[in-house]
Amino acid sequence: MTGFRKKCRHLVGVKSQYSGTAGRIENCRIGVFLGYASCWGQGLMRALFLPQDWAEDRKRCCQAGCRRK
Structure with missing residues (x-):
């Protein structure tokens, strides 16, 4: 897990929360x-945590x- 600092609050998932x-x-x-x-190859899977x-x-x-699904 990693945190990406963002200045705006309108992007999906941006919240005031603890970031390591x-x-x-x-x-x-x-x-x-x-x-x-x-x-045989490589791959990368990524997912964005969506706060409640x-x-x-x-x-x-x-x-x-x-x-939303």
């Missing part, structure tokens, strides 16, 4: 990454272009 990258509470997104490599208050706010998600 910054070492303090800041506006940031949290991402999870998984890398795979073998003699984002997931519960349909209007905010729609405005940011985030689709």
Whole structure:
């Protein structure tokens, strides 16, 4: 997991939360990454953590272009 500091709050998943990258509470997104490599090839999988208050706010998600399933 890693945090990406962001200045704005309208991007999907941006929230005032603790970021280990910054070492303090800041506006940031949290991402999870998984890398795979073998003699047959390699791959990278990434996912964005969506905070609960984002997931519960349909209007905010729609405005940011985030689709819920």
